[in-house]
Amino acid sequence: MERIQKIIAASGLCARRKAEELIAAGRVRCNGELVKLGDVAAETDEILVDDAPLPAVGKFLYLMLHKPRGYVTTLSDEKGRKTVELLVRDCGQRVVPVGRLDMDSEGLLLLSNDGAFVQAMTHPSHVINKVYEALVSGYAPGKERQLAEPVVLDGYRIRPPKVRLLWVKNEKAALEITIHEGRNRQIRKMAALCGMQVKRLRRIAEGAVRLGDLPVGKWRFLSEAELQMLKCESTREQN
Numbered sequence: 426m427e428r429i430q431k432i433i434a435a436s437g438l439c440a441r442r443k444a445e446e447l448i449a450a451g452r453v454r455c456n457g458e459l460v461k462l463g464d465v466a467a468e469t470d471e472i473l474v475d476d477a478p479l480p481a482v483g484k485f486l487y488l489m490l491h492k493p494r495g496y497v498t499t500l501s502d503e504k505g506r507k508t509v510e511l512l513v514r515d516c517g518q519r520v521v522p523v524g525r526l527d528m529d530s531e532g533l534l535l536l537s538n539d540g541a542f543v544q545a546m547t548h549p550s551h552v553i554n555k556v557y558e559a560l561v562s563g564y565a566p567g568k569e570r571q572l573a574e575p576v577v578l579d580g581y582r583i584r585p586p587k588v589r590l591l592w593v594k595n596e597k598a599a600l601e602i603t604i605h606e607g608r609n610r611q612i613r614k615m616a617a618l619c620g621m622q623v624k625r626l627r628r629i630a631e632g633a634v635r636l637g638d639l640p641v642g643k644w645r646f647l648s649e650a651e652l653q654m655l656k657c658e659s660t661r662e663q664n
Contacts (some may be wrong), residue, residue: 426465427456436452436479439521441599443525475501479517485539487652488513488520490644492534494625498522508527509534513644523547527610530643532562534630535655536644546655553658556630557602557612558591563621564598566661572600581606586615593618597624632658 427435433444433453445462447453453460454473472479480486490499491644492509492633500510506528513520513536523535523546527664537543546553557643573588584605589597613623629636633654639645 429453429460429464429466430462430488433465433474434481434540436538436540438474438519438538438540443540446515452627474519477519480538484518484519485542486516486520486537486540487542487647488516488536488644489636489639489647489651490534490536492526492531492640493641494529494531498525498534509536512642516644520566522543524607525609528626530538530626531641533631533634534628535631535634535647536542539625541658543590551653553632554605554630555601555628556628558603558626558629559600559602559612559616559623560597561600561616561621562597563622564593565597567599568619568621569598569638571613572602572621576615576618578608580612581608583608583611583615585605631655 430441430444430448433447434441435440439447444453448460448462448464451459452475454476455464455466457471457472460472475615476633490509490513492512496507496509496512499508503507509522513528518538520536520538521543523537523543526534535546548563569590573586575582575585577583587606588605589601591601602615604611612626616623627636634647634651
């Protein structure tokens with residue numbers, strides 16, 4: 426017999442602390458009964474999280490999704506909005522987003538059922554580079570240099586981003602922006618401080634993994650080489 430939060434974590438669905446939060450929120454059942462913190466179960470017991478069975482132990486999946494605009498980066502939404510879960514439910518396992526990509530943004534989103542991988546990739550000390558293409562309005566010459574300066578957002582001083590001007594047409598421009606932290610709506614807030622408005626935002630790379638030509642709304646498995654590069658980058662940054 427094992428504590429149920431430990432069984433959930435061992436399945437790779439999420440980290441142990443998150444499993445405890447799921448139990449406390451009344452989202453876990455064992456053999457049809459609501460689970461409380463501290464409850465134990467056997468291997469043969471049926472454990473459901475949000476009415477879905479745990480993934481098979483040892484079968485970890487690592488996915489890249491080309492998230493479209495208009496989808497929220499959650500598995501369920503109390504407002505009834507479309508979620509990324511709808512786009513990856515045919516992968517064969519219940520996977521969770523690795524980090525966030527806001528509803529109005531699109532591009533590369535990683536998902537996995539490996540709790541240790543998700544925790545490592547989203548740890549506060551993990552500052553892997555994330556590359557975006559941003560279409561902005563309100564551009565004027567020199568604003569790309571202003572955007573590259575370090576600023577304080579929501580009380581946090583961000584690392585200086587890298588900014589490359591791709592093209593300009595009147596007061597519209599396309600910028601390639603590389604950030605490290607990936608804080609909530611970070612690029613939109615950075616642009617606003619420079620008097621620009623982000624009209625479209627697409628993430629094209631995370632670390633050494635690139636979106637490439639993956640069609641919008643489609644997903645694929647990460648290659649072993651891509652996975653190892655992400656794991657190495659995660660370990661290096663946290664150390």
